[in-house]
Amino acid sequence: MLTHPSEGTAPSRSADGTWHLSFTLNGERVETEVPPTTTLLDVLRLHLGRTGSKGACLEGECGSCTVLVNGVPQNSCLILAPQAEGTDITSVEGLATGDTLDSVQQAFLDCGAVQCGYCTPGLLIAARAFIDSCDHVPSVDEVRRGMEGNICRCTGYMKVIDAVITAALVDQQEGR
Amino acid sequence: MTAGAVGRSVRRNDARGKVTGETRYGGDLAGVDCLHAKVLRSAHPHAEILGIDTTGARALPGVVAVYTHRDVPGTNKHGLIRRDQEVLATRFVRYTGDAVALVVAESQAIAEHASKLIKVDYRPLPGVFSIDEALAPGAPRIHPEGNVLGKKPILKGDPDRAMAEAEVVVETTVMTQTVDHAFLDVEAGMAEMDGDTVVIHASGQWVHEERRLVALALGLPTERVRIIQPATGGAFGGREDIGIQIYMGMAALLLNRRVRLDYDRAESMIARHKRHPIQIQYQLGAQKDGTLVAAQIRVLADEGAYASTGIAVLRKAASHATGPYRVPNIWVDVTGVFTNHNPTGAMRGFGACQMAIAYEGALDALADKLGMDRVELRRKNLLQAGDGLTTGQVLNVASALECLEAAQDTIGWSGRDYASPKPHLKRGYGVSVICFGLGYGDGFPDTSRARVRFAEDDVLELYTGAVEVGQGLTTAMAQVAAHDLGVDPETVRVISADTHRTPEAGSSSATRQTFFTGSAVKLAAFELRHQLMDIAATLLPIHPDELRFVDGFIVHADDPATRISLQEVLTEGRKRGFSLEGHGLFQPPTVEGDPNGLSPRAFITYLFGAHAAEVLVDVETGEVHVQQIVAVHDVGKAINPQLVTGQIEGGVVQGLGMALMEEVVRREGKILNPNFTDYILPTMVDVPPIHAVILEHHDPGGPYGAHGVGEPPLIGTPPAILSAIADAVGCRPSELPATPERVWRAIQEAKAKHGAGAVGEAAGVS
Numbered sequence: 058m059l060t061h062p063s064e065g066t067a068p069s070r071s072a073d074g075t076w077h078l079s080f081t082l083n084g085e086r087v088e089t090e091v092p093p094t095t096t097l098l099d100v101l102r103l104h105l106g107r108t109g110s111k112g113a114c115l116e117g118e119c120g121s122c123t124v125l126v127n128g129v130p131q132n133s134c135l136i137l138a139p140q141a142e143g144t145d146i147t148s149v150e151g152l153a154t155g156d157t158l159d160s161v162q163q164a165f166l167d168c169g170a171v172q173c174g175y176c177t178p179g180l181l182i183a184a185r186a187f188i189d190s191c192d193h194v195p196s197v198d199e200v201r202r203g204m205e206g207n208i209c210r211c212t213g214y215m216k217v218i219d220a221v222i223t224a225a226l227v228d229q230q231e232g233r
Numbered sequence: 234m235t236a237g238a239v240g241r242s243v244r245r246n247d248a249r250g251k252v253t254g255e256t257r258y259g260g261d262l263a264g265v266d267c268l269h270a271k272v273l274r275s276a277h278p279h280a281e282i283l284g285i286d287t288t289g290a291r292a293l294p295g296v297v298a299v300y301t302h303r304d305v306p307g308t309n310k311h312g313l314i315r316r317d318q319e320v321l322a323t324r325f326v327r328y329t330g331d332a333v334a335l336v337v338a339e340s341q342a343i344a345e346h347a348s349k350l351i352k353v354d355y356r357p358l359p360g361v362f363s364i365d366e367a368l369a370p371g372a373p374r375i376h377p378e379g380n381v382l383g384k385k386p387i388l389k390g391d392p393d394r395a396m397a398e399a400e401v402v403v404e405t406t407v408m409t410q411t412v413d414h415a416f417l418d419v420e421a422g423m424a425e426m427d428g429d430t431v432v433i434h435a436s437g438q439w440v441h442e443e444r445r446l447v448a449l450a451l452g453l454p455t456e457r458v459r460i461i462q463p464a465t466g467g468a469f470g471g472r473e474d475i476g477i478q479i480y481m482g483m484a485a486l487l488l489n490r491r492v493r494l495d496y497d498r499a500e501s502m503i504a505r506h507k508r509h510p511i512q513i514q515y516q517l518g519a520q521k522d523g524t525l526v527a528a529q530i531r532v533l534a535d536e537g538a539y540a541s542t543g544i545a546v547l548r549k550a551a552s553h554a555t556g557p558y559r560v561p562n563i564w565v566d567v568t569g570v571f572t573n574h575n576p577t578g579a580m581r582g583f584g585a586c587q588m589a590i591a592y593e594g595a596l597d598a599l600a601d602k603l604g605m606d607r608v609e610l611r612r613k614n615l616l617q618a619g620d621g622l623t624t625g626q627v628l629n630v631a632s633a634l635e636c637l638e639a640a641q642d643t644i645g646w647s648g649r650d651y652a653s654p655k656p657h658l659k660r661g662y663g664v665s666v667i668c669f670g671l672g673y674g675d676g677f678p679d680t681s682r683a684r685v686r687f688a689e690d691d692v693l694e695l696y697t698g699a700v701e702v703g704q705g706l707t708t709a710m711a712q713v714a715a716h717d718l719g720v721d722p723e724t725v726r727v728i729s730a731d732t733h734r735t736p737e738a739g740s741s742s743a744t745r746q747t748f749f750t751g752s753a754v755k756l757a758a759f760e761l762r763h764q765l766m767d768i769a770a771t772l773l774p775i776h777p778d779e780l781r782f783v784d785g786f787i788v789h790a791d792d793p794a795t796r797i798s799l800q801e802v803l804t805e806g807r808k809r810g811f812s813l814e815g816h817g818l819f820q821p822p823t824v825e826g827d828p829n830g831l832s833p834r835a836f837i838t839y840l841f842g843a844h845a846a847e848v849l850v851d852v853e854t855g856e857v858h859v860q861q862i863v864a865v866h867d868v869g870k871a872i873n874p875q876l877v878t879g880q881i882e883g884g885v886v887q888g889l890g891m892a893l894m895e896e897v898v899r900r901e902g903k904i905l906n907p908n909f910t911d912y913i914l915p916t917m918v919d920v921p922p923i924h925a926v927i928l929e930h931h932d933p934g935g936p937y938g939a940h941g942v943g944e945p946p947l948i949g950t951p952p953a954i955l956s957a958i959a960d961a962v963g964c965r966p967s968e969l970p971a972t973p974e975r976v977w978r979a980i981q982e983a984k985a986k987h988g989a990g991a992v993g994e995a996a997g998v999s
Contacts, residue, residue: 108261109254111466113417114498118909121417149254162252166244169875172883173703174251175417175466181252201917208909210417210467211703213882214917215925216875 080144082107083151097136098122101148109149109178113208120207123179124148130186130206149178152185160233161185164224165217172211180207184221194225238715238722239937242875245708246727247464247701256464259436260421260495267423268297270484270494271344273334273351274503275326278362278573278902279373280355282324282333289350290336295343298488299351300335305483307452311475313442315540317376318576320450320479326355327375327538328573329903330504337484337492360573360902364512364533367570375538375571382536382569383544385551387830389625390562395527399518403598406515408968409587411535411897412508412890414580415914418466419501424481425491430457431482436465438472438579439740441698444732450479451486458482462730468702469887470579473742474506474541502907507897508580509546509569510535513591517598523605525614527562530554530591534577534584536569541578543569548675550584552826552835555623556592557633557668558614563623565830573902579742581887585669586948590969593665593952597959607956608646611637611666622668624826624835632867632930636843637666639865643924644845658849660860661961665952666843669945670836671744676825679745679837682736683753685714685761686814687803693718693725699738699750700730704943705876706746712872713754713936717762719782719799736816744943747872748838751936753817760815765799768806772797821934838932838940842866844885844949847921848957855977857893857958863924864949869932869940881925881946888950890915893970963987 071077071090079088082105089104098115101107101124110133113121117132124133125147133148152159161184164170171177187195187203195203200221201214209217250256287299302309302321309323310316322333334351338344359373366372367380374380396402422435431451437443440460448455460478477494484492496504511534518527532550536543547567554565596614600607615633622628641647641664651660673679684696695714701707711725728734738750766777769787773780779790787802789795806813824834847860864881871877894913898905906912925946931938951969958976959965964983966975 102261106263107254108257111258111417112260113419113466114909116498116908116910119417149252153253158252165252166248169242169245169879171245171248171251172705172879173416173418173465173467174247174256175258175703177251178254197922201920205916205918208417208914208916210415210469210887210914211883212879213884213886213923214920215882215923216879218917 076139078138078142080141080146082146083148091138093137093139095138096134097138097141098133100138100141101133107148107150111175111178113175118208120183121176121179123182123207125182125186130183147182149181152181159185160227161188161220161224164220164227168216168220168223170212170216170220176207176209180209180217183207184224188221188225188228191225194229195222238712239872240870242873243708243712243722245705246711246723247707258418258464258466259434262423262434262463264423264491264493267491267493268337268339268484268488269341269344270480270492271336271348272332272480273336273348275322275329275331275333276353277326277355277357278329279358279360279375280326281358282322282326283354283356285334286352287334289352290347293343293347293350295339296336296347297339298337298484299347300483304487305450306486307450309450311446311450311479312540313474313542314544318539328575330575335480335484337488341495362572362574362902364535364570367572375573380571382540382571383547385547385567385830387551387554387563387565387623389829389831392527392529392562392564395562396516396518396529399526400521401599401602402516402518403595403602404514404516405595405598406513406967407591407594408512409510409590410969411510412580412895413502413897413912414469414471414505415912416467416469416471419496419498420477421495422463422477422481423491423493424485426485426489430459431486432459432461433478433482434461434463435478435481436462436472437475437478438468438700438702438742440700440730440732441737442740443475443478446475447478447482451482459733462700465700465702468741469581470583470742471505473579473740474576476505498909499907502912503904506537506541506576506578509543509577509584509587511550511587513587515591515595517595519599521603523603523610523613525558525560528555528560530565532565532567534567534569535572535574537572537574537576539576541576543578546578546584550588551830552624552670553585553588553668554592556589557616557666557841558592559616559620565623574899581884581944582948583743583944586951589665589667589948589952590955593956597956608641608664611664615666625831626833626835628839630930631841632928633666633668633841636841636865636867636928637664639926639928640664640843640845640863643863643865643926644847644861646845653849657853658851659961661848661850661957661959663846663953663956663960664843665949665956667945667949669744669840669948671748671840671941672823672837673743674823674836675832676823679739679749679823680820681738681749681753683738683750683757683817684736684814685754685757688726691800691803693720695725695727695754696735697729697738697750697754698735699746700741702741704880705873706741709747709872709876710750710754713751714758716937717758717782719784719786744840744941747939747941748935749819751872751939752819755936756817756819757815760817761813764806764811764813765802768802768809768811769797772802772805838934840867840940840945842945842949844953846953846957848954848961850958850961850976852962852980855973855975855980857971857976859889859921859954861922861924862950862953863926864946865926865928866942866945867928867930868942869935870929870938871927872937872939874927877927877942878925880942882923884944884946885923885950886915886920888947889920889954891970892951892954894972896970
């Protein structure tokens with residue numbers, strides 16, 4: 058979970074007011090200098106050039122910007138840079154291993170759960186976290202309740218729900 | 234033949250990049266040495282501009298330029314049908330999204346700060362915030378010519394007399410709401426100079442028309458404007474009116490620099506056009522046996538401040554006023570009026586969806602009055618082959634009844650169960666049947682061109698100006714290109730939506746691209762196929778008529794062992810100087826309505842669909858819980874069934890949002906909910922199981938019999954849900970969306986009128 062900056066590893070403040078920020082992104086140590094009011098979403102997109110995470114509402118309603126912060130899905134548009142200090146972040150770019158897609162990515166392809174694709178990165182991260190939080194293959198209703206924080210305007214959600222359950226089944230078969 | 238590229242759920246050719254995060258949308262385009270633009274928008278819904286002082290903004294360090302109307306290099310106008318909207322306001326602002334000035338700065342933050350330092354001296358003018366206010370005597374004039382955008386009447390038969398002679402007459406009134414497209418990918422992009430050409434990377438729905446509009450505003454020949462569409466996160470009609478393209482292009486041209494422009498959600502909702510709120514008075518006359526004899530329909534639409542595509546929306550509303558029903562005598566009066574609201578224009582459904590709510594509601598009211606089953610009434614009056622639509626256009630094929638029957642079968646209509654889990658929850662079922670004319674129609678030029686070729690690496694390339702906005706167009710078109718050439722559709726390289734590289738395909742709107750660009754691609758592939766056959770025939774040698782294209786080979790139809798690989802044919806073709814490319818042009822004409830609005834060919838073809846909905850209504854809170862929706866659509870031929878069901882499911886959920894929750898709320902012209910906290914969109918918990926059913930009645934005009942699917946799944950949903958609400962509680966709100974408050978109030982009014990026992994009694998009647 059997130060901690061107040063004073064409770065975690067303290068980020069250091071530069072003389073010009075920017076913060077020297079370091080955290081782990083998709084298994085890799087990253088460092089950058091940002092104004093402390095920068096959101097984690099902007100750190101990822103503008104400062105680190107990782108544009109996979111999307112901004113759509115910028116107020117925590119749509120989930121397009123969802124990333125894992127220490128394994129917990131969070132809206133990166135609502136997290137300020139200093140809060141990310143020392144955390145372990147996973148964004149959509151970190152799901153695949155080389156050319157091998159994660160089971161949720163593969164299931165989204167197979168089930169036709171991608172249309173315009175703008176909500177997809179956030180949905181994939183939320184799905185990964187949701188499946189990992191389940192000790193069984195979730196039912197349709199469990200997926201609906203577990204993923205309601207992500208808005209999709211194109212698909213009508215049916216194929217997304219299919220994909221989440223399909224990925225959970227694949228994970229179970231592979232003993233993940 | 235091969236297994237066939239058409240008719241299979243081939244995987245989307247753009248999906249992998251979308252799941253890995255590699256796909257670049259407008260907001261993702263990296264801008265090295267990039268300036269940032271910011272549009273200053275009107276502080277008032279209606280005002281005269283007495284002066285603009287940009288001194289303070291210009292003085293801010295980091296500001297590169299501040300532009301007003303005087304700086305627009307070309308014609309300071311844009312608009313898809315009428316050029317009535319100014320790039321930057323000269324003297325009047327007519328809604329709170331009107332653009333007044335443009336700031337360009339070294340950073341987004343500086344640009345935003347500077348925009349607040351611009352001093353605009355406004356003289357506020359009285360505003361017009363409803364249809365009634367716009368039409369009131371002495372109303373403030375929003376445009377010099379008055380507050381009426383236009384009328385689209387239809388007169389068929391003798392409706393006055395037929396209505397007077399009708400044995401039963403019902404009249405209903407419905408008011409639909411302002412809806413936002415709410416695509417997730419807000420307007421964002423980048424423009425830069427390439428020599429003397431302005432290159433604009435931004436998402437629209439018709440790159441070639443955007444090029445014409447940008448060229449007009451910038452005073453450039455069209456050749457000096459290039460529009461390239463990045464990946465696009467939804468459109469739904471919301472990208473038809475031009476937005477950021479002109480502003481970015483202007484700044485890039487005047488400064489010879491790379492310029493970004495990024496709206497946030499609030500600016501996106503405040504600046505952009507909306508779906509028309511429409512008030513519909515619907516009078517329907519019938520014989521006692523339920524046979525419809527007359528419809529008299531008065532339609533008033535809030536057009537907002539500018540024309541946008543409003544007149545076309547009004548025409549579509551008029552021509553779909555009686556939907557898929559046989560009505561011999563019709564009078565439709567559609568009037569669009571200007572207000573100081575956002576312009577209203579294209580959104581999925583385009584006038585036809587508001588009319589479906591009205592005609593299906595009127596039919597339910599008629600069934601109640603006749604004491605007749607709702608479905609029986611519909612069955613009796615549904616169009617059959619040989620019947621005329623609202624416009625008098627006669628159809629050779631009409632699958633409306635078959636759609637309705639499939640919807641009933643799928644939901645189990647005859648055995649529907651009204652059992653309720655709790656006393657305060659009332660269960661209800663509804664149906665709707667709709668039709669939709671695809672393409673621009675009404676005599677408007679409607680054309681698509683396509684080019685296919687084998688590239689030097691033997692990969693089949695498809696060039697189309699059509700834009701992919703999420704619907705799967707580039708995948709479906711690759712399938713069409715590949716089918717007759719025996720090529721694996723997943724290997725086709727699609728080059729789309731770049732005005733300098735791709736032929737014009739018209740807009741991705743009006744449910745038209747499968748039909749129009751699909752046909753153009755098929756024609757182009759056909760031309761290319763003939764070249765290959767000529768080459769192969771000399772190599773094998775076999776008469777061209779006996780050749781088939783199968784899995785990368787050209788084979789003898791009767792003797793598959795006699796074959797030659799496509800590669801060999803291509804190599805030989807290059808040696809002999811063949812172009813190895815084909816071009817397709819598709820431009821079927823429609824006919825503009827006569828003075829009575831009648832036309833033998835108002836639209837090139839019509840789609841039919843039927844929906845069924847089951848709801849539980851909480852009579853204590855007015856909440857509506859949709860339990861399931863069935864959506865049956867005759868798509869002609871599903872080129873890619875998975876894409877088609879994706880369109881159906883997505884359209885249903887947008888329809889559910891329109892029926893129950895989505896509404897742009899305004900006070901004195903100011904939008905109070907320009908954000909996703911207060912503009913409520915359906916989430917996964919709001920969405921019930923959706924049963925998408927595809928029917929395929931071969932359409933002889935479309936590619937492989939296909940016509941399209943984009944808009945109808947939205948159109949059929951609100952009337953089915955509203956019908957189900959009425960079935961559950963015996964009443965329905967006359968204003969949309971059917972929020973808990975509106976449903977609760979409707980229930981209280983019904984109780985007051987008919988006594989407390991009335992609510993819920995209707996359940997099971999029909």
